[in-house]
Amino acid sequence: MRATHSIHGGIHPVEAKALSAPGTVLDAGIPDKLVLPLSQHIGRQPEVIVEVGETVKGGQVLALGDGPMSVPLHAPTSGTITAIDDRAVPHPSGLTNRCIELSCDGNDDWVALEGLANWREIDRTALISAISLSGVAGMGGAGFPTAVKLNSPATQPIRTLIINGTECEPYISADDTLMQIDAPAIVEGAEILAHIVNAEEILFAVEDNKPIALAAMQEAVDASESNCRREVMSFPTKYPSGGEKQLIEILTGLQVPSGGLPAHLGIVCQNPGTAVAVREAILMGKPLTERIVTLTGRALNKPGNYRVRLGTPISHLLAVTAFDPKDNQRLIHGGPMMGFALESSDVPIIKTTNCVLVPTEQELPTPPPAQACIRCGLCAEACPASLLPQQLYWYARAKDQEQLEKHHLFDCIECGACSWVCPSHIPLVQYYRAAKGSIVDTRAEKTRSDRSRDRFEARQERVERELAAREAQRAARRAAAQKKAEQGADDDPIAAAIARAKAKKQTAEDPLGAPAGNDES
Amino acid sequence: MSFLKITSPHGHGPLTTAGIMQTVLLATLPGVAVMTWFFGPGTLINLLFGGALALAFEAAALRLRDRNPGPYLRDYSVLVTSTLLCIALPPYSPWWLVATGIFSSVILGKHVFGGLGYNPFNPAMVGYVILLISFPLQMSTWQAPRGLDAVPGVVDALEALLLPARYDAITMATPLDVLRQNQGLLMADLQAQKPQFGRWAGVGWEWINLAFLAGGLWLLFKRVFTWHAPVGLLAALGLCAAIGFDSGSSESGGSPLLHWLSGATMFGAFFIITDPVSSAVSNRGRLIFGALIGVLIYLIRVHGNYPDAVAFAVLILNFAAPLIDQYTQPAVYGSNPVKRDEP
Numbered sequence: 001m002r003a004t005h006s007i008h009g010g011i012h013p014v015e016a017k018a019l020s021a022p023g024t025v026l027d028a029g030i031p032d033k034l035v036l037p038l039s040q041h042i043g044r045q046p047e048v049i050v051e052v053g054e055t056v057k058g059g060q061v062l063a064l065g066d067g068p069m070s071v072p073l074h075a076p077t078s079g080t081i082t083a084i085d086d087r088a089v090p091h092p093s094g095l096t097n098r099c100i101e102l103s104c105d106g107n108d109d110w111v112a113l114e115g116l117a118n119w120r121e122i123d124r125t126a127l128i129s130a131i132s133l134s135g136v137a138g139m140g141g142a143g144f145p146t147a148v149k150l151n152s153p154a155t156q157p158i159r160t161l162i163i164n165g166t167e168c169e170p171y172i173s174a175d176d177t178l179m180q181i182d183a184p185a186i187v188e189g190a191e192i193l194a195h196i197v198n199a200e201e202i203l204f205a206v207e208d209n210k211p212i213a214l215a216a217m218q219e220a221v222d223a224s225e226s227n228c229r230r231e232v233m234s235f236p237t238k239y240p241s242g243g244e245k246q247l248i249e250i251l252t253g254l255q256v257p258s259g260g261l262p263a264h265l266g267i268v269c270q271n272p273g274t275a276v277a278v279r280e281a282i283l284m285g286k287p288l289t290e291r292i293v294t295l296t297g298r299a300l301n302k303p304g305n306y307r308v309r310l311g312t313p314i315s316h317l318l319a320v321t322a323f324d325p326k327d328n329q330r331l332i333h334g335g336p337m338m339g340f341a342l343e344s345s346d347v348p349i350i351k352t353t354n355c356v357l358v359p360t361e362q363e364l365p366t367p368p369p370a371q372a373c374i375r376c377g378l379c380a381e382a383c384p385a386s387l388l389p390q391q392l393y394w395y396a397r398a399k400d401q402e403q404l405e406k407h408h409l410f411d412c413i414e415c416g417a418c419s420w421v422c423p424s425h426i427p428l429v430q431y432y433r434a435a436k437g438s439i440v441d442t443r444a445e446k447t448r449s450d451r452s453r454d455r456f457e458a459r460q461e462r463v464e465r466e467l468a469a470r471e472a473q474r475a476a477r478r479a480a481a482q483k484k485a486e487q488g489a490d491d492d493p494i495a496a497a498i499a500r501a502k503a504k505k506q507t508a509e510d511p512l513g514a515p516a517g518n519d520e521s
Numbered sequence: 522m523s524f525l526k527i528t529s530p531h532g533h534g535p536l537t538t539a540g541i542m543q544t545v546l547l548a549t550l551p552g553v554a555v556m557t558w559f560f561g562p563g564t565l566i567n568l569l570f571g572g573a574l575a576l577a578f579e580a581a582a583l584r585l586r587d588r589n590p591g592p593y594l595r596d597y598s599v600l601v602t603s604t605l606l607c608i609a610l611p612p613y614s615p616w617w618l619v620a621t622g623i624f625s626s627v628i629l630g631k632h633v634f635g636g637l638g639y640n641p642f643n644p645a646m647v648g649y650v651i652l653l654i655s656f657p658l659q660m661s662t663w664q665a666p667r668g669l670d671a672v673p674g675v676v677d678a679l680e681a682l683l684l685p686a687r688y689d690a691i692t693m694a695t696p697l698d699v700l701r702q703n704q705g706l707l708m709a710d711l712q713a714q715k716p717q718f719g720r721w722a723g724v725g726w727e728w729i730n731l732a733f734l735a736g737g738l739w740l741l742f743k744r745v746f747t748w749h750a751p752v753g754l755l756a757a758l759g760l761c762a763a764i765g766f767d768s769g770s771s772e773s774g775g776s777p778l779l780h781w782l783s784g785a786t787m788f789g790a791f792f793i794i795t796d797p798v799s800s801a802v803s804n805r806g807r808l809i810f811g812a813l814i815g816v817l818i819y820l821i822r823v824h825g826n827y828p829d830a831v832a833f834a835v836l837i838l839n840f841a842a843p844l845i846d847q848y849t850q851p852a853v854y855g856s857n858p859v860k861r862d863e864p
Contacts, residue, residue: 008854011534013532013534014532092528170532245854245855249854255854255855255857256854256855257855258853258854258855258856259855260855328525329524329525330524330525330527330531331524332529332531334529336529336530336531336532337529337530337531337532338529338530339529339531340528340529341524341525341526341527341528341529341531342524343523343524343526344523344524345524357531359531364531364532365533366525366527367527367533369592371538371592371596371637372636372637372638372639373638374538374541374598374637374638374797374798375638375797375798375800375802376538376541376745376746376797377746377747377797377802377804378536380802380803380804380851381747384854385853385854385855386851386852386853386854387853388802388803388850388851390802391802391846407850408853408856411853411854411855411856416529416530419529419530419533420530420532420533420534421534421536423536423537423538423540423541424537424538424638425533425537427528429528429529429530430528433528
């Protein structure tokens, strides 16, 4: 195996992955109703093409993608559309989004699916379009439309495909489980992805705390043929090694330029779940309608990895996993480091939900009140982006946007390592999120005012130009008339009289001077 | 049901501010023990009296600032301040000297600026320097160490604290004093003739410094701070001493070993300049911060008017810390992108 590289900072929180028994997938069943938000990815929301009362089959398109940054939505099972309205969705701010409610009939009838078995002979544009039409968006958590990520311009050739099975966030074992039970599918999906982006090599990245998944991946790679150089790479467990930028440095020693994309280095990263979804989309024509979700935390009596249909309400899953509410009960969408707390369990599972964490107060105590920052610097040591979180905190509190940008606030990946180590329990990441938001607002405000000023100045210039032009015309006419009058008086009194009458008439018609566009002269 | 809404991360590491402060307090134990062995119970009495006063001043200041003192007192930070100041004070100091120092540290060094985390200067050193400038006689009256004279008992110590007028101190110039006042003796002769000098540096002082070094290394091992500031200080001080050693002539500024194991060198390097609040923030910044303190310590010790210089050097560099920060921002991820080699 080639050498891996180390990254700056990082932390070692309690992993607690065994709690959800990685390696076994349980079935969460089909609930009575599915609630499918239109926005389950980054980008534009798709357009609904069904109506309330319509019966649909599994795999049927419910909403069609609207532009490249949009992915369609499919029915995860058969049933009747019973509502299309705004509802609470999993979002840090408790946002609502247009949702399609599907009352399931329990038959799970599906439309006929058709795959592209001969994908090696098919043009990449057609494959990308097939992936887009199957509604695949990054399943690692960010939900970036996969087709867009694969469609890198010819000026940025992709050399390396990384399948990111790091799963460094504590508690989550959905990718671990998928790698253990479905490694050949991941490898085949990666093969399709590599074919699309024309990569020379595929790196399968797995942290060394997942030996079974590692072995399974290695076995699947050994058992299959490929045109690419392939390698299963393992590296020491440390949070946040699975961050895209961090992983790229670990595997290649290269850093993604600040503000840039992995594609600038000829690299594209995909999640194992996404690889499997791509494989199913291409080989079987199966749209993305379900995923593996880690349901874990000690407030659940039956934690585990569950195969869940998209749109399944979390309340249904809490019932399936025998939820036992405790004091200070939290419900977290995602893992303990980067997940966000939900206020209600009446929100659905979406394409990016890799984990629902329901901890007790004992396992993840609620933080005590924040104390003063003593600038101990533990946060700077933990920061994987080599930032100075203590300085950022200072400037965030002072609302000093200039210094915040100078201290590279926007290179913060919000991994939470700084907050985790902070001995004064300061919610540092929260300060950075708020500061980023207000800087974005300030920039937008500035763009708006710049644009208005430009527009005003342009108008002012135009008005002045027009006035000057009119003035010049008037002067020219006056001079011409005078000259003619003088000439006429000498030569031909009749012509002079006509000219005078004409000039007089024109002045009468247009006492202020003709508008610039209408003037014949 | 409604769930509790808290922002991520939802987990937390084991470290707390109070825990870090307790670790620092524990790490002073070897140094304090050796000081007590060589100078008697004076240091302990200082520590106890100063600690109690510091808690009282802290509570009073918090009350005046309309804050509930409970949580603040439990962060142990004021005890660290008082402990560091009391270690630096001469043993058998009178009560008013200790009280003035603690008041200066806690009120003028800390709460005037807004309390823990907001103080631009090391509070213990603020207290120390105020005392040194105001009461130079009392501040340079050091008990003779065990081996050179008898060591006072607890009763003497209490008398010195509470009834200073009745206490007769047995004092002696410290090795750094002797070095500074050296006129015409070669280093070897000076060390042979003056009883203050021991095996490597001053009698007692060499062991006190080694004990604080041990405590400091333990803090380093516990990752309470990084190596940068202490190493910067010791390296710069050693380098200056090596340059100024002048092969031990009568003009010599003393050997690196003498400087490392004298006065407050190790105590300063591991317990004073590692105060994160008032030092530079980045590792590179802390290296520079420590090194400049080392240079200043040497210059003040050899060419200045005070025999020891840690407190002044620290305060001067506390001023400079924001400037150092300005020029030592670490390179963030992706700021110096390396181009990928062509295939």
